[in-house]
Structure formats: C-alpha cells, structure tokens
Amino acid sequence: MINRSEVKIEETWDLTHLFQSDEAFEKALEEAKADTTKLVETFKGKISNVDSVVSVINDYQELYKKMIPIGTFANLALSVDQTNDAAQLRAAKVGQIMASISAETSFVTSELLELDEALLEEASKKAPEFSVMIQELIRKKPYQLHPEVEKALAAFGTTFDGPYELYNTTKLVDMKFDDFEVNGEKFPLSYNLFEGDWELEHDTEKRRAAFNAFSNKLKDYQHTTAKTYDMHLQTEKTNSDLRGYDSIFDSLLFNQQVDRSLYNRQxxxxxxxxxxxxxxxxxxxxxxxxxxxxxxxxxxxxxxxxxxxxISVEESRQYMKDGLSIMGEDYVNMLDRSFDERWIDFAQNKGKSTGAFCSSPYGHHPYILISWTSRMNxxxxxxxxxxxxxxxxxxxxxxxxxxxxxxxxxxxxxxxxxxxxxxxxxxxxxxxxxxxxxxxxxxxxxxxxxxxxxxxxxxxxxxxxxxxxxxxxxxxxxxxxxxxxxxxxxxxxxxxxxxxxxxxxxxxxxxxxxxxxxxxxxxxxxxxxxxxxxxxxxxxxxxxxxxxxxxxxxxxxxxxxxxxxxxxxxxxxxxxxxxxxxxxxxxxxxxxxxxxxx
Structure with missing residues (x-):
C-alpha cells in the first residue's frame, strides 16, 4: 500500500470546496467561537416569549451551519489517512472545540424545554420552517435532564467519542499485517486489500490463507477491541438510565422515530x-x-x-449516468458534478478508512470515500x-x-x-x-x-x-x-x-x-x-x-x-x-x- 503523499491527485477528493486554505479553516473556527459567545450573551436566561424563541432558533441555526463544514473538513482529512499526525491533531482540536461549543449552547434546548408547551406550539405556528425542530424538542421533553447536567454531558462530547476513535486507531494505525504465504509465494495483506480483494479471490487456497492470516492478526487485538467496545456500551447504558428510558433499546431507537416492534420484526x-x-x-x-x-x-x-x-474510474461515470438516468436530468447533472468537481476519493493508501461512505455537509456538496479496486462490482x-x-x-x-x-x-x-x-x-x-x-x-x-x-x-x-x-x-x-x-x-x-x-x-x-x-x-x-x-x-x-x-x-x-x-x-x-x-x-x-x- 502506498502512502497518501504518493496518490495521484485526480484520485482524491477536493476539500478546498470546504475551505480554500488552512488559514480559512482557522478563521472559520474563530468565527464559530465568537458567534457562540454572542449567542450566549444575547439569549442565555432571556428566552421567555415567542419572538425570543424564534430568534434564538434562527441564530442557533446560523451557528450550526458554520460548525458543519469545520467538523466535516477535520473528519474527512483524517479519514483518508489516519496516520497523518497533523490530521490527527486537527481532528482532536476540533473535537474539543465542538464539545465546548455544544456545552455553551446547551442552554438553548434546556431553556426552550422549560417553557410552556403552548408557547412552543405558538412559536411553531409563527415560524413554520422551525416546526419540525420544535416538535422534536417537545418529544424529547420527558428525557431532558437539568440544564447544568446537560451542559456537563455536552462538555464530555469528545470523551464519549473516545472509544470510536480508539477503535479506528487500533484498526487503521496500529494493526499491521504481515504478508501471507501460499506455496512459497508471498502476498501483501491489509484491511482494504482483504475486504476489497482477498475476500473475493477465486483461488481457494489463496483466499482461505488470506482469511486465516487476517483473522490471526485480528485475534492479537481482540481483547483491546472488546474493552474499547464495552466502554462505548457502558456510556450508552449510563445515558439511557440517566434520561429515564425504559431500556437501552428505547433510548437508541428514540431518534430513529420507530419502536421496538419494527426493530425486532426486521x-x-x-x-x-x-x-x-x-x-x-x-x-x-x-x-x-x-x-x-x-x-x-x-x-x-x-x-x-x-x-x-x-472497470476504470472514468468508465464508471457512464455506468452511473446510464443506470440512474431514470432519476431525471437534475440527478444526472449531479452525477457529472461528482466526477468533474472531485467529490469522490477513489485512492487506495495506507491509513485510509475501510469500506465506503458518503458525508453530506449542509450547504456544501457531498463527499464520497471509496477504495477503488477496478472490480466491476x-x-x-x-x-x-x-x-x-x-x-x-x-x-x-x-x-x-x-x-x-x-x-x-x-x-x-x-x-x-x-x-x-x-x-x-x-x-x-x-x-x-x-x-x-x-x-x-x-x-x-x-x-x-x-x-x-x-x-x-x-x-x-x-x-x-x-x-x-x-x-x-x-x-x-x-x-x-x-x-x-x-x-x-x-x-x-x-x-x-x-x-x-x-x-x-x-x-x-x-x-x-x-x-x-x-x-x-x-x-x-x-x-x-x-x-x-x-x-x-x-x-x-x-x-x-x-x-x-x-x-x-x-x-x-x-x-x-x-x-x-x-x-x-x-x-x-x-x-x-x-x-x-x-x-x-x-x-x-x-x-x-x-x-x-x-
């Protein structure tokens, strides 16, 4: 696997669409902190009527819009190379600042939910664009904690995210795979190579040897990974208990807006x-x-x-356009833009996240991560x-x-x-x-x-x-x-x-x-x-x-x-x-x- 620095630029996504430079990124970060201070000074302890409800939601919306590209930029830059020290430190810094902003602005939800429900309903009618958000707030009311508790929990945001970060570090940075051998010939192995190639290999001897080598390396890290996962589970359980849900399932399904019957049935x-x-x-x-x-x-x-x-990357463009053309002209134009404007990161390199995902920051175009193997699938x-x-x-x-x-x-x-x-x-x-x-x-x-x-x-x-x-x-x-x-x-x-x-x-x-x-x-x-x-x-x-x-x-x-x-x-x-x-x-x-x- 090559280093990220050796990847052809045309195989990578263009994060300058989020921020043209590191200076622009840092400036946005400072603006978000300043806007947070202004939001607190303007509204904390002062949300008491319909007009103030609508105003605070509007200003919070504007702050939220500024925070989205900041977090997206830091996370995407790290996802393509978990070994990059600068990306690691930037993501950690952004995580801390986001947690601080979340703690400082937690008063918005707390104060809104302290208001009479009739007043919230009135605000929903006055600003129908916020009605979905307000109705969701009302739904959360039975599980809302004391404002100071909510603030403390928000401040621990990066700590609660720690197990997931530790999982990724173990998997993508520390876990190194040795070559595996079949009939005296050695073959390279990594997470992406196994899941993108060896797992699909038609030569049975190679495929099973790759599986054994891959599994043996996983086994070396099973206890650390299990402990990491248990830490995450206990955090979820504590949150569920604190908020008064009947079970951890009810807590986790709440935001999905479905009950356990749909979950269990599936x-x-x-x-x-x-x-x-x-x-x-x-x-x-x-x-x-x-x-x-x-x-x-x-x-x-x-x-x-x-x-x-x-299939080549360029050939895949025509397949996308032909296969999805039924979705209409605007949709096909989006497909062209995704290639022309480099929304997609196709490269295979050390430290890159496995699998594929799409990140869709509000106010900006989506970004797609994939490790292209040239297989038709x-x-x-x-x-x-x-x-x-x-x-x-x-x-x-x-x-x-x-x-x-x-x-x-x-x-x-x-x-x-x-x-x-x-x-x-x-x-x-x-x-x-x-x-x-x-x-x-x-x-x-x-x-x-x-x-x-x-x-x-x-x-x-x-x-x-x-x-x-x-x-x-x-x-x-x-x-x-x-x-x-x-x-x-x-x-x-x-x-x-x-x-x-x-x-x-x-x-x-x-x-x-x-x-x-x-x-x-x-x-x-x-x-x-x-x-x-x-x-x-x-x-x-x-x-x-x-x-x-x-x-x-x-x-x-x-x-x-x-x-x-x-x-x-x-x-x-x-x-x-x-x-x-x-x-x-x-x-x-x-x-x-x-x-x-x-």
Missing part, C-alpha cells in the same frame, strides 16, 4: 425466512466452484469470477454512495438544516434503491446468459448479501450484546466471540462451516459505535425493493413520488416517508415480499447456471 423475520434462501445460494456457489466444503471464508466469492470485467458500491449523495443533494436544496436529515431507519433506502436501478440497467443491456447470471449474482452477493445478510447478522448479534448490557452486564472478547459465532451458526445452519476466525467478524465493523444502525440497512432495502418494483410497473409516476420523498428530508417520520413512496411498513408484508423477491433471484441463478452448464 431481525426475527430475516433470520427465520431469508436463511433458507441464502443457504441455497451458498450451496450453489460451492457447486459452481467445486469446493470440498463451504466455509465462512468462501461466502463472498463471485459465482463466476472469471467473467467479472474490470464497485459500480454497485459507487451507485450506493451516490444514492446517499443524491438524497442529501436534494434534501439540502429543499429543507433547512434542522429538517434535511431523516431518521436513521430510512437512511439506507435511497442508497440501496440506486443499486437496484443499476442492476436493472445492466440486465436490460444484454441477453447473454452468463452476463445476466453475473448481474443477478452481484445483486445477491453485493446488494442483498451485504445489506440483508452481513448487516442483518451484525444486528442480530448486536441485539444479544445490548440485552446483556441492558441487564447491567459487561462484555469481553470471549463473550463477543461466542455471540457472533452463535448468530452465524443459527443463520447458516449446517450448510456453511463457521471456521475459526469467523467469530472475530465483530471486530471489523465501525457500525457498532453508531447505535442500532446495522438493522437499518435491511429496513432501507426493504423500502427500496418495493419502490423499485413499483417503478418497474408504473414508471415516471413512481419516480416522481420517490423524488418527492428524497426532497422531504426529515420533515416526516420513516412510516410517513415510506407511505409517500407507496409502501406500508406498519405491516410485515413489504419485508416478506422482499424476501420472496430475493428467493426468486436465486431461482433465476439456479436456472441460468443449469443453462450455462448444459
């Missing part, structure tokens, strides 16, 4: 009803590859690796992240900063929708059986496996962890390993051997530091699958409804947003229909494989 039904379909898929992969047995280390390999084409990864980008590109244009971000429950629907649209485009582009099999197998292995299996199994494991924490317990590496292995064995049954090292999969995901996030992937994809099928039958009308949903941002809860798109998630039917759809895709794979073999 996990329970998929564990029971999707598992038979995925076991069938695993056996098909084993048969096609002629494997002696199907192990956990073999689950990510493509059905037909010799067929998968390579990266088209789906990029389409996914551009789905997030397109969502917030539209939401930010149509909503204020308080209204633009929807519930986490809904957040993965626009991204996975793009994967479905891309798959549909590819399927229509060829009648060749082998190509169709590649596309459908990629939908299964990338879109559904990743979101309905990988992340759902994280969610099932995570639920077991939180059940322990909710009862006042703690976790360590032995407990986490057992919980993870139990979930994997339950889902895969006897069809897949859960080999040594699979139990350490809990160490690989940062999602566990983001609350009840993993299950939302399957929730989002359930909505996306149903809307995608509606687009196939209704065309432009369904697309227009979907665009309205994206523009609505966070002005409605997940149930209402899904309803706008024609999906009723208050029932289990959309989820069951989606699982049936996945089963039909696997039917097609079996039929196409038989056709190809004959």
């Amino acid at each position: 996990i329970d039904i998929i564990m029971k009803e999707l598992a038979p379909h995925m076991r069938r898929y695993a056996k098909l992969v084993q048969k096609v590859h002629g494997l002696d047995k199907m192990t956990f280390a073999d689950l990510k390999i493509p059905l037909d690796p010799s067929y998968e084409p390579t 990266e088209v789906f990864v990029l389409a996914h992240e551009l789905g997030h980008a397109g969502h917030f590109y539209l939401a930010h244009q149509n909503q204020n900063i308080f209204n633009s971000r929807p519930s986490l429950y809904f957040i993965e629907a626009p991204s996975t929708m793009n994967e479905m649209l891309m798959a549909n485009h590819l399927l229509k582009s060829s009648t060749d059986a082998r190509f169709k099999r590649w596309v459908i197998s990629t939908i299964i292995a990338r879109t559904y496996y990743h979101n309905f299996v990988t992340h759902l199994l994280e969610a099932a494991y995570q639920r077991k962890v939180y059940e322990i924490i909710d009862q006042g317990g703690n976790v360590n590496a032995s407990i986490l390993n057992k919980l993870k292995k139990d979930v994997l064995e339950e889902f895969w049954g006897g069809e897949v051997e859960i080999n040594d090292g699979a139990e350490l999969t809990w160490m690989r995901q940062p999602h566990y530091y983001m609350g009840l996030y993993p299950y939302t992937y399957s929730a989002g994809l359930t909505i996306a699958t149903q809307v995608y099928q509606r687009i196939q039958t209704e065309g432009s009308n369904a697309v227009e409804d979907w665009l309205k949903v994206l523009k609505a941002g966070g002005t409605k809860d997940p149930v209402e947003l899904a309803k706008m798109a024609g999906v009723d998630i208050t029932t289990e039917q959309p989820l069951k229909d989606t699982i049936t759809f996945i089963g039909s895709l696997i039917d097609q794979l079996e039929e196409l494989t038989a056709e190809i073999e004959n």
